[in-house]
Amino acid sequence: MPSADRRIVAEWLGTTFLLAAVVGSGIMAHKLAGGNVALALLCNTIPTGAILTVLILIFGPISGAHFNPAVTLAFACRGESRWTTACAYIVAQIVGAIAGVWLAHLMFELPMWQISLTQRTGSGQWLAECIATSGLLLTIFGCIARNPAAVPYAVGLYITSAYWFTASTSFANPAVTIARALSDTFAGIAPSGVGAFIAAQLLGAAGATALSGWLWKDGRSDRGDGDLRPTGTS
Secondary structure, eight states: OOOHHHHHHHHHHHHHHHHHHHHHHHHHHHHHSTTOHHHHHHHHHHHHHHHHHHHHHHHHHHHOOOOSHHHHHHHHHTTSSOHHHHHHHHHHHHHHHHHHHHHHHHHTTOOSSOOOOOOOOSHHHHHHHHHHHHHHHHHHHHHHHHOGGGHHHHHHHHHHHHHHHSTTOOOOOHHHHHHHTTOOSTTOOOGGGHHHHHHHHHHHHHHHHHHHHHHTGGGOOOOSOGGGSOOOOO
């Protein structure tokens, strides 16, 4: 098993690259789409799904490639990851997410420190985040139970799809939500909307975790050292 510091660095670095891709592709899409929001969203979606697949493939063997506090908490609740590891992962994910946003700003020569003005709120948005996160967790746990090698591709494809079928464009990740509040770009969310988004995400994750334990209980591992189990996020 990789050492704790290698696993934590993998979570930090993976989440950094994830947010750099999400925000950076959003900035590039907004620049090139000529005001066509649908085209800009498509150009934001494809790099996000692609980078998730790559990041899970390269960091999964080290840390499990969670990149998402909701995923980390789900594994801890299932007894497949230690709570001390979970806490360290969550800190690394949040720090990495913010670093990724700042790097995206710097690459495009924008002010590093920003606060988003994009309002994302309302019952439809909150329901979308609940559904997006529950679907993500079901994708992960379902693949792990029956075909673990498919996790990177399934997660990348799920997020690519969820960008379009959810009203919120599928943040599905508390660390991503926090970091995107610090970017007044195409991918941003105003800080006033962060709390409700995270609450909805955690609710969706809790429901999916409980349901997955019943759906795939025959395929669930009883190991207590599941920090390396391949996973992923948005």
